[in-house]
Amino acid sequence: MMQAALAAIAVVVAFLVGSIPFGVLVSRAFFGRDLRREGSGNIGAANALRTLGKRGAVAVLLLDALKGFAPTLAAGALAGPIAASCAALAAVIGHCWSPFLGFRGGKGVATHFGALFALWWPAGIAFAIVWLAAVVATGFASVGSMLGALAMGPVLWFGLGPAGLIYGLVSAAFIVVRHRENLDRLRHGTENRLSLLKPNRT
16 A cells, blocks of 8 residues: 555656746746747756757756656656656656646657666667667657657566556657657658757857
8 A cells, every 4th residue: 555655646746846847947047038939848858958058958958857757767666667667758848748848848759768767777868779770861850759758668678577568658758749740840851950069040
């Protein structure tokens, strides 16, 4: 009973931590801008790279990854791998539908990335490899994000078993749904390209 209560608390905390809109906070506090009103309008690291530059993008990426990593790691330590998987999903959902932003938010990729390292660190490495390979091949961060997310179900099943597989599949579904506008732009040839060396400023 105590472990179940700890797991429930951990999931709620993970959702609240995941809901913190670091992209908005960083852009406002340090750049006097609002990511929601610039570039693609997304609050994640890719749009931060285009609009704030490398330092802003790194800050947003690390903070968004941390809010997936920390509550997932804590949930696993307190209540085991199933609780960790639930907390990871709660953090991703919080980022995508933040109550602090009127239940709007980002696409969950960096938060998912951080959660992967807490669940099973080789999965985080695998995600990074898939993401980088896809971005180098296509030039689109959205393609890397979706392919990386879709690849994690089998990877997490290998590392964690059924709990990992379920988290991988459900989180991938959320991330792909959050990229529906990117998919539409990809079909019409209007998707924003990501330059890792020379970020565009808009």
